[in-house]
Amino acid sequence: MTQIDLSPQKKKVADKVVILSKELIILLVVFTISLFSFLFIAYRVFYLDKTGADEKAFAFAHSLVSNDMTEIMEVITFFGSHYFLIPANVLLCIYFLVKKRGRYSIKVSAIALSSVSIMFGLKLLFNRHRPLIPLLAPAKGLSFPSGHAFMSVCFYGLLMIIIWKEEKAHPVLKWTLLLLVIALLLSIGFSRIYLRVHYFTDVLAGYSIGSLWLFLSSYIIDRIKPAGLTSAPQAP
Structure with a gap:
């Protein structure tokens, strides 16, 4: 069999096509499961x-x-509240701007801002009230989906x-940080159930829709190439 010898430029293009195909497959799988x-x-x-399931989770x-x-x-x-996540997102944007990795700073800010809009829209749409007997002080706002779970997936998932x-x-080090x-992400979800300010299904829904939006928006932003921005490193 004759082996085709690709030029460095063609090989680079071929590698990008393979990476793009892998990312698209991952996106489709995550999108389908999450939706x-x-x-x-x-x-x-x-x-x-x-x-x-909510009653069993509360009992546990x-x-x-x-x-x-x-x-x-x-x-x-x-660590899943807006008191932490808002400054954390701002600091992460500043960090990537200083490091001259503009694509990441745009991705962090775009996902953070868009996810807030989606979260409040879904809460108003489903209009589910909070659990009646919180462990401590009652939480404000509506219950479904969990904002802590949703926003935490968008922030920590992007991390x-x-x-x-x-x-x-x-x-x-990479696997240690990921684990x-x-x-932390799973603990934040459980803390909302433990404190009885969210139902188990609220948390699962927050994780699901958060994962969907994170991967979809991240993929779309990676396909956009504004002039002057440093490209994010691609997965091997």
Whole structure:
């Protein structure tokens, strides 16, 4: 069989096509799973009125209640609140601007701002009220989907994408950081259930729609090439 010898320029183009195909496949898989998960949860909660999972989650969380655990959950839930995420997004944008990686700064700000609009729109659309008996102080606003889960997926999920694409990072460090971020992300969701300010289905819906929007918007932004911006490093 004759082996085709590609020029460096053609090989570079071929590599980009392969990367683009992989990213598109990942996007389609995540988009499909996230969309159907969100629709399935919404259908069960608002059409079938099935809330057994919420009651079981509250019962499990109640079995763990203690003063020490409550203090831990209050700290964890802070990292998914707007009090933390707004300055964290601003600082991340500034960091990438200083590092002259404009694409990442645009991606962080665009995803943060758009996700807030989507979150409030969905809350108004479904109009689900908060759990009646919060563990501590009642939370403001509507319940479905969880804003903490939604916004945390958009912020921490983007961090995971950036970490994954960082070619210079040592594999052990990269996986350690990814696992720590995943653990924090899941803990934030559980803290909302523990504090009884969100239902289990609120949190799952927030994770689902947040993942959908994160991957879709990230993919779209990566396809846009404004003049003067540094391209984000591609995944190997």
